[in-house]
Amino acid sequence: MSTTPGQPDAGRLYRRYLSAVMLHGHASAKACDLGATDLYALNVLELSGPMTPGELGARTGLTTGPTTRLIDRLEQAGYVRRVPASDDRRKVIVEPVGKPAGLDQVMAPARQKVGEILAGYSPEQLDVLFDYFDRAARAYEEAADVLRSGV
Amino acid sequence: MSTTPGQPDAGRLYRRYLSAVMLHGHASAKACDLGATDLYALNVLELSGPMTPGELGARTGLTTGPTTRLIDRLEQAGYVRRVPASDDRRKVIVEPVGKPAGLDQVMAPARQKVGEILAGYSPEQLDVLFDYFDRAARAYEEAADVLRSGV
């Protein structure tokens, strides 16, 4: 880097990084004809694992009607699958399908680039990075939860 | 899922991190009554700085009509401002407003959390992290550009 990595534009650098991540995610979703809520729901499923439509609806802030059709869209596009719950035959479990469809494929180039970047670091440096990823993920999840309940 | 001890699924950890970032961004936008395209446009402006409506429309993949109303929404919400271009009186420059409105305020808790996390690292570790932020930002921007032009 040309300038000192110290304080002056650290915030700006980080914001640029965040913007790029979100921009890429959005462009990926668009490329797959996925709406914003669809992507949101996929992220929820990625984070919290399989859940019922009711819980997914609560997480995404949707009522039951839109939730059903959200799952319909995701199911039809091959991202999730409905499986009957074993304990309660009214319930349905929505789970990400084993072989992810287009989204992962669209995101593959970025993933590979990031993989190459990460491959250039030493094990000690990777420890730092992954320690950060872990902590930051928790922080963002927590903040997102607060926002959800605050609405 | 092959869970190997010692290397506890780095890919999964990273995906969780990405999901959390995007989830939080989305929840923030929702909390501010910002649509997906609006958030996208704000990120574009954050990344590339002030630009004309024409360029913003091209970046967001919108035609001129929706672009005008996109800017209307952002302007009315207090995120951007229209200023006449000095060199061409037909042109308008859309620029983020000096005093950021609700979005930054909503994102403040997460920012603070991340700030606290970063404060716990040594200068050498911070160098690693910011080096990564810089490189990853470029990678994601590049990948997003490819996706945009590929559509």
Next chain:
DNA sequence: AGATTTATCTTCTTCAAGGAAGAGAGTAGG
């Protein structure tokens, strides 16, 4: 000066997504 091109804005129409209310299926308790 007149014609063409560029840039933004306006209007109308279309379409997708979300909210509300209700129906069907299943579980739990008396």
Next chain:
DNA sequence: CCTACTCTCTTCCTTGAAGAAGATAAATCT
């Protein structure tokens, strides 16, 4: 066994954003 409750899915309606075509204003070229 019968009632009350829960969960999911369906239907209808409304809202909001995007596309298309045209209008206005300004710069550029001949």
